[in-house]
Amino acid sequence: MSATKRLLEDIEQDVAKPRKTTKKAKNIYQKLADAKAEIGAISKDSTNPFFKSKYFDINNLLAHVEPILLKHGLLCLQPIIEGHVVTQIIDIDTEQMISSSIALTDERDPQRLGSQISYFRRYSCSSILAIQAEDDDANSAKPKPQPTKPK
Numbered sequence: 001m002s003a004t005k006r007l008l009e010d011i012e013q014d015v016a017k018p019r020k021t022t023k024k025a026k027n028i029y030q031k032l033a034d035a036k037a038e039i040g041a042i043s044k045d046s047t048n049p050f051f052k053s054k055y056f057d058i059n060n061l062l063a064h065v066e067p068i069l070l071k072h073g074l075l076c077l078q079p080i081i082e083g084h085v086v087t088q089i090i091d092i093d094t095e096q097m098i099s100s101s102i103a104l105t106d107e108r109d110p111q112r113l114g115s116q117i118s119y120f121r122r123y124s125c126s127s128i129l130a131i132q133a134e135d136d137d138a139n140s141a142k143p144k145p146q147p148t149k150p151k
Helices: 003-016 028-039 058-071 110-128 136-141
Strands: 046-048 053-055 074-077 084-091 097-103
Touching: 028 058, 028 074, 028 084, 028 097, 058 074, 058 110, 084 110, 097 110
Parallel strands: none
Antiparallel strands: 046 053, 074 084, 084 097
């Protein structure tokens, strides 16, 4: 077999072999976009008897979003830092982070402070992830249309 023919056969075999491709690592925004596509809209599963409104509970919200975030290499933390509820989405691979915070009021009653923290955690998490849910506060704040009287 001639050297040229052997070289051509080697090239053909080499071309037929599957190649390992190096895939560019996704940044935090690409991972977040992928996670958000899976999260979708979240239905309100709890009722506030005082205001007669529906909302999604922080525990149910996190139970829904955290596994999806982790699947995409993202971690959600919500520490209280210097009087602010802070929601952080951290890329586990690159340590990139996006965050949002809401300042707590000077509430002294522990029960009310706990409610405020839960409320702020829920809203800052749903805000940073742009979770689709009906805004019951906005709906209750809208003036109700007055029926018109027939003439």
